[in-house]
Amino acid sequence: MNDGEREGAIFARGLCRSYPIKLGFARREVLRGVDLELPRGAVLGLIGPNGSGKSTLLRLLAGVDAPSSGVLAVLGGSPFDAVVRARTGYLPEDSPFPGELSARAVLELIGTLGGMTRSAARSRGDELLERVGLHDHARLALRRFSRGMARRFGLAQAWLQSPDLILLDEPSAGLDGEGFEALDDLLAEARGRGATIVLASHLSADVHERCSELALLLGGRVAARGTPAELLSRPDCWRLEIEALEPALVEELRVWVDDHGGRVRSRVPGGRTLLELYRSASPGGKGVTG
């Protein structure tokens, strides 16, 4: 590996990962030679159908699992290196955090394991719980959290050490409107300080709006790479959102499109977002959690 490759956030060559099956007499290959390079500060979306290897690739990048073969460097070092790990934040697909502990205690535990002092971990944890809207639930055991709350907690722990590389596995799964807002806020903060983000998702909205680049995983390999516009846009298809126009004029617009050979495939009235609805319905107007 040369110095140029080490400068990037991620460098992977021929990365393979397989699991033993049938009592160890056979192996199932999940990654079959992933080649991936990512510069620092990029926001990469990993897309692909179920079983394509997105979560497995993130686990390798986070140093949870070891590759079966291939070369992998993260932030210029091994993902198993303590210094690299301390600069990496990881949100796993599920939420396997210690359910018997409170949100605050788990953040303190994760922070101190990462090398933070207890007081630093506690104050940073409180700040992040506030940002993801869980401050009122800081003393609640994690096993009592709903799926959305657990997901928001997962975001908080991934940002705990202000990491330079953030790995997010299905970050928006189970999030409510306020959770989406918290995710966007955290992503904006991370992008602002030049952190690299890798985000695996099935939702086109996630990757379209939040990623600067996409990598399509198919059969354990990177099958395509490009910007969201390159991979997901159709040059002959547009989505318009129209405000402040009378319904009759909208109908005229539809007729005009038809007359020019186009076709309006969907026409639904716009409305408030769910978050706006929640906020308007809650007494303090600050939204509801959980």
Place this chain on the structure above:
Amino acid sequence: MPVASEALSSAGVWVNRSLFLLSLRRALRGGWLVAALALVCALWVADSPSGGLELGAENGPRIERGLERRAMWTAVCLLVVPALVIAAAREAAMRREGGAAWLTSSAAPQRVVLASTWSGLCAAAGVGVLGLSAAAELAAGAAGATALRSAGNLPIEADEGAVRADGLHWRSPAPADLPPRSRARLELSTWSRGGPATEITLKVEREGGGEGTILEDRLARAAIVELDLPPGEGDFLFTLVRRGGGAAVVLEPAALSLLVPAASERLASVALASRLLLALAAWCALGLGLGAWMSARGAVAVLAGAQALVWLSAGPSGSWLPAADWAEALSWVGEGIVPPPPTAAAWLGTGAWVLFGLGLARLGAACGWSRA
């Protein structure tokens, strides 16, 4: 914010407090403490384990308390030990199977993760053993005025171990600094060719003169007799005489033990507790080590099999193996005698097993095979 590399490189940080507390908490959950408490209560209200035994006026109360102690330790150990070993193996297996990505992706060195987890398990073992000791002592009731501690064997210097018509004479060197009111304990058995029982006279004198001690008893089958060792100078001179006819008496090899006064009978529970804590420290480390390579069930099965082999085959030279002398110590306690403290070999052996178990766990965590 302090960066991880600074904090992690600081020397001497071996245990993460939060992870230690989490490990302690997880080891204490699962309802085994409640089950242990219920078992203690059941044993408490049950009949005395001495049952219909005739225990003699002199040593009877002491032996009865010893039997109470032994019953409590035996029963509750059967609950506490598996619970803790399973907790250790399950924790390691869960991490190996990817159920703790937050921990396996953390920047903390493996030594800190393992040491914190193991020490939490040991603290849980300490809680369990402390509770068990208290329950055993409560069950035994008030301690007797005189307590005795096993201080090893006295050598028997004689050509034969069978009693002839004129009796058996043998010499046993007296240990230096023998405390006053020490006793000799003999394991005798009868051979019923001449009748079902026999009467014996056992006498012990000092080679340098002085008044000896005499015990007269009637034996049927195997029996344990105790007599006070006389003060004075020189070796002990023993004479065992069979009075009248009846069964022949056989003096078992290594059957002569020395009992010295102990500060309290309750030291019996201390001796058992220290043995159990040493064994649990080793078992928990081995549970973590094996769990890093196989399922929790597999790890527990391997450990149980190995321990059964230890108990079936380990002789006096196996004292470095975990709990190798547990049955012997329980036997002493059942007689109302304080067992000797764990030997230096037991302490060193425990240290070696702990290092081996944690090393195995570290290797498992570092090796791609275990995570495959």
